[in-house]
Amino acid sequence: QSALTQPASVSGSPGQSITISCSGTSSDIGGYSYVSWYQQYPGKAPKLMIYHVSNRPSGVSDRFSGSKSGNTASLTISGLQAEDEAVYYCNSYTSSSTLLFGGGTKLTVL
Amino acid sequence: EVQLLESGGGLVQPGGSLRLSCAASGFTFSNNAMNWVRQAPGKGLEWVSHISGRGIGTYYADSVKGRFTISRDISKNTLYLQMKSLRAEDTAVYYCAKGFYDSSDYLWALDFWGQGTMVTVSS
Numbered sequence: 046q047s048a049l050t051q052p053a054s055v056s057g058s059p060g061q062s063i064t065i066s067c068s069g070t071s072s073d074i075g076g077y078s079y080v081s082w083y084q085q086y087p088g089k090a091p092k093l094m095i096y097h098v099s100n101r102p103s104g105v106s107d108r109f110s111g112s113k114s115g116n117t118a119s120l121t122i123s124g125l126q127a128e129d130e131a132v133y134y135c136n137s138y139t140s141s142s143t144l145l146f147g148g149g150t151k152l153t154v155l
Numbered sequence: 156e157v158q159l160l161e162s163g164g165g166l167v168q169p170g171g172s173l174r175l176s177c178a179a180s181g182f183t184f185s186n187n188a189m190n191w192v193r194q195a196p197g198k199g200l201e202w203v204s205h206i207s208g209r210g211i212g213t214y215y216a217d218s219v220k221g222r223f224t225i226s227r228d229i230s231k232n233t234l235y236l237q238m239k240s241l242r243a244e245d246t247a248v249y250y251c252a253k254g255f256y257d258s259s260d261y262l263w264a265l266d267f268w269g270q271g272t273m274v275t276v277s278s
Contacts, residue, residue: 046217048199079263081255083200090271091192091200096255096264134200138263142214144190144202 049073049135049147056153062123065150067135068116073145075116079138082111082120084131085149091134095120122152130154157181157267159251164272171241171276177234177251177269184232185209188254188261191225191236193247194271203249204236219245241276248273 050068057063083091095111135147163175191203204225224237252265
């Protein structure tokens with residue numbers, strides 16, 4: 046199964062907002078609410094940032110928010126900070142009872 | 156504090172086998188689904204396999220189905236990944252990750268990750 050589609054890179058200035066899209070199909074994103082987002086710094090393990098489309102785990106800043114429309118999910122980061130510079134991955138449950146990641150989006154804070 | 160510690164990685168020849176382990180602590184291991192996720196050098200994340208809390212339900216990515224087997228030993232709080240017929244494209248850091256629950260509902264998200272163990276398949 047092909048990876049979910051994310052832009053390779055996005056950028057923004059401190060204080061701005063950015064949105065990362067994640068496109069799938071009706072067999073994954075469009076069919077379920079099990080969409081999650083992960084943040085990964087170089088050489089580190091990923092960290093769960095959003096689960097069930099739009100929910101934040103305890104300890105994750107409310108500057109991070111998630112949404113979904115049809116077959117596309119989105120992660121929005123508001124009030125960009127230098128520490129947000131990382132790679133972000135979307136993930137979805139699929140009709141095959143598997144999980145599928147996106148290719149990852151590198152966020153650069155200018 | 157939740158801790159996941161992977162081990163068992165290393166260099167193996169194509170066609171060879173390897174068993175990865177993930178020692179879990181800080182949570183009730185038998186109540187939580189577990190997963191393996193891998194990341195090839197310089198590449199993105201790839202989900203590999205899932206096992207339910209009691210080990211009854213297992214799922215695999217098409218890329219490893221028939222070659223990899225996920226299992227768990229509840230008495231040892233340890234997750235395993237038996238890998239056979241290894242290929243060069245299996246070269247990656249392998250992470251074990253704990254399934255995320257809200258109340259008692261499994262939400263197919265991964266809330267705690269180990270630091271990973273490197274598997275290199277090369278002659």
